[in-house]
Amino acid sequence: MDLGLLSTCCSLGFCSSYHEVQCFEQCAVSSQGTDFSGVSAGSFIQFARDNVDHNLKTLEGLGTFHGMGIIGAITPGEKRSRPIRRDTSVNANQISTLGQIPVHFYNSSKTEISLRYEELQDFRL
Helix, strand or coil: CCHHHHHHHHHCCCCCCHHHHHHHHHHHHHHHCCCCCCCCCCCEEEEEEEEEEECCCCCCCCCCEEEEEEEEEEECCCCCCCCCCCCCCCCHHHHHHHCCCCCCCCCCCCCCCCCCCCCCCCCCC
């Protein structure tokens, strides 16, 4: 992305600056956090994760980067109209403490479920 072009468009009033967009994203993350207590009872939350590695093949192992991203999708969707407060003091350390999600493992020894499969019909035309 050419930040010079973006800065020019911003100065002409056509878009927000890159810094302002980053500030909005940080404020949005800090206002929501990982509090899903307001999600309705019949909803389902699916988390998707992915990682990124950059500059891994170095001789001394310096200057490398490993990052992890995660997003939670709630189904069915809910419309929220809570405003996001602009706060320029939000930093990466605060966001990293907000983004901790407890992992709960499935324990199959609690209940016994028997599965029965029925034979499928032939759907050839």
